[in-house]
Amino acid sequence: MGYVAGVAALDDAGIDFPEVGALYNGYIGGGITAGVHLAKELGLTGLPVTHVENASATGSSAFGEAVHAVAGGRVDVAMALGFDDMNRMGGLGRSGRGGLGAEDVMLPAAFFAMWATRRMHEVGTTVETFAAIAAKNWNHARQNPMAQRRADHEMTVEEVLASTMISYPHTSTMACAAGGGGAAAVVASEDVARRLGGPMIEVVASQQRSETYTDGHVFLGAVIGPAQMTRDTAADAYEQAGLGPRDLDLVQVHDAFPIEELVYYELLGICGDGEGDKLVVTGETSLGGRIPFSTDGGLTARGHPGGPTGLAQIHETVLQLRGGAGPRQVEEARTGLCHMAGAGSVCVVHILQRA
Amino acid sequence: MPATDPHLFRLPVEGEDRPRLLGSYAPRSDLHFWPRRKRCPVTRTPVQDVELGPIGSLYAWTFLHVPRMGKVSFGDAGGYAVGQVDLPEGVRVQAPLMGSQQDWSIGDEMGLTLFPVGTDDDGHELVTFRFEVVR
Numbered sequence: 001m002g003y004v005a006g007v008a009a010l011d012d013a014g015i016d017f018p019e020v021g022a023l024y025n026g027y028i029g030g031g032i033t034a035g036v037h038l039a040k041e042l043g044l045t046g047l048p049v050t051h052v053e054n055a056s057a058t059g060s061s062a063f064g065e066a067v068h069a070v071a072g073g074r075v076d077v078a079m080a081l082g083f084d085d086m087n088r089m090g091g092l093g094r095s096g097r098g099g100l101g102a103e104d105v106m107l108p109a110a111f112f113a114m115w116a117t118r119r120m121h122e123v124g125t126t127v128e129t130f131a132a133i134a135a136k137n138w139n140h141a142r143q144n145p146m147a148q149r150r151a152d153h154e155m156t157v158e159e160v161l162a163s164t165m166i167s168y169p170h171t172s173t174m175a176c177a178a179g180g181g182g183a184a185a186v187v188a189s190e191d192v193a194r195r196l197g198g199p200m201i202e203v204v205a206s207q208q209r210s211e212t213y214t215d216g217h218v219f220l221g222a223v224i225g226p227a228q229m230t231r232d233t234a235a236d237a238y239e240q241a242g243l244g245p246r247d248l249d250l251v252q253v254h255d256a257f258p259i260e261e262l263v264y265y266e267l268l269g270i271c272g273d274g275e276g277d278k279l280v281v282t283g284e285t286s287l288g289g290r291i292p293f294s295t296d297g298g299l300t301a302r303g304h305p306g307g308p309t310g311l312a313q314i315h316e317t318v319l320q321l322r323g324g325a326g327p328r329q330v331e332e333a334r335t336g337l338c339h340m341a342g343a344g345s346v347c348v349v350h351i352l353q354r355a
Numbered sequence: 356m357p358a359t360d361p362h363l364f365r366l367p368v369e370g371e372d373r374p375r376l377l378g379s380y381a382p383r384s385d386l387h388f389w390p391r392r393k394r395c396p397v398t399r400t401p402v403q404d405v406e407l408g409p410i411g412s413l414y415a416w417t418f419l420h421v422p423r424m425g426k427v428s429f430g431d432a433g434g435y436a437v438g439q440v441d442l443p444e445g446v447r448v449q450a451p452l453m454g455s456q457q458d459w460s461i462g463d464e465m466g467l468t469l470f471p472v473g474t475d476d477d478g479h480e481l482v483t484f485r486f487e488v489v490r
Binding site: 114115166168 | 363416419448456461
């Protein structure tokens with residue numbers, strides 16, 4: 001899958017592998033040499049090959065490394081390549097006690113479900129709102145031939161709520177689709193991009209942060225750290241791009257569970273704190289709405305294969321900004337934001353803009 | 356009765372009815388942490404080993420509809436609960452909860468207790484920690 005994605009990205013860019021000056025492989029579950037071996041399949045050119053891993057944000061971090069390699073002048077062309085199969089990976093626990101340690105009991109589904117019950121307590125969010133976000137993303141994926149989950153009918157709130165409960169209030173159709181996949185992106189300097197021709201998509205912001213201390217900081221068992229991490233990373237990205245949330249036309253986020261997408265509406269500044277529920281009710285984050293989120297189905301339905309996930313967001317955003325997203329095209333799309341959070345935890349935000 | 360994670364908590368000693376979580380206190384920042392830190396993550400100054408109070412307040416919870424937690428089977432219970440509990444020192448702890456979801460509400464007083472999770476290679480009962488509603 002990584003090879004297929006890599007060749008597809010090279011073909012799309014119109015370059016051959018020897019022109020790539022640096023390769024950043026993003027994978028979580030592969031062996032320690034998996035990235036170097038994949039590079040051999042693409043060509044023995046002697047280029048530097050680096051393994052990047054940041055849990056769910058692995059692909060986003062690999063893309064960020066490629067961007068910084070080009071922006072910093074190290075190379076004229078860099079490639080980020082993600083490949084993985086989440087079904088073959090172990091859990092997040094580090095105890096090594098055969099499933100008995102304190103970190104082994106806190107599955108990601110449970111962690112994000114606690115975000116949800118706290119939100120219900122503080123803001124009054126309903127399970128129907130969570131289900132509406134999931135149904136929206138399932139229905140976005142119906143327009144995406146590369147999505148892992150493609151329903152043959154319009155998904156409804158009732159159907160999402162009726163699926164198997166896994167961790168209250170999250171049902172199985174609210175949980176992201178864990179599977180296998182590959183995704184790749186080629187990043188080039190402006191001079192190279194002009195020579196290659198075609199529509200240019202500029203990376204106007206590339207930011208990554210880890211946690212800072214906040215009240216109630218959870219050190220053991222937290223999958224994703226304080227909300228402030230996403231708020232700070234987004235603020236850095238907006239400042240670098242010279243843009244604000246009102247300038248965005250579409251957004252991809254780490255919607256492993258609908259509570260995440262809901263809070264990211266607020267943390268990315270799309271609406272005020274506690275106002276995210278209204279966006280769902282009014283359909284503003286659906287295709288055709290004011291600011292569509294997870295336009296390809298998101299982690300919920302397009303899928304979450306691990307290393308490729310963040311790069312799939314880049315693929316979707318580039319496709320949208322080029323105007324090539326077919327039936328899920330966001331009209332007049334010029335600027336898109338990609339957000340990923342990685343367990344541990346880290347946050348990565350990129351803003352892409354049609355030049 | 357060995358603890359699964361002796362660096363995280365200790366068993367009750369004589370005169371105590373609950374186990375204790377093992378944390379750190381940073382005098383410079385006046386902050387407590389759990390688990391123990393090598394130094395204060397805020398001020399990078401030295402920390403002291405402390406034991407944290409065993410009673411707190413429920414901040415968030417969920418109930419997992421899965422039949423097992425590691426090697427522990429829940430049989431007919433249908434799953435197990437986990438929660439985040441705020442301790443008086445300002446520390447938030449994630450741990451399993453005892454009972455089912457009708458047993459608690461956010462804000463309820465919760466107490467640290469022991470939880471048998473199997474046996475070690477010598478046949479001794481292993482215990483970890485969880486929280487229960489204090490009535």
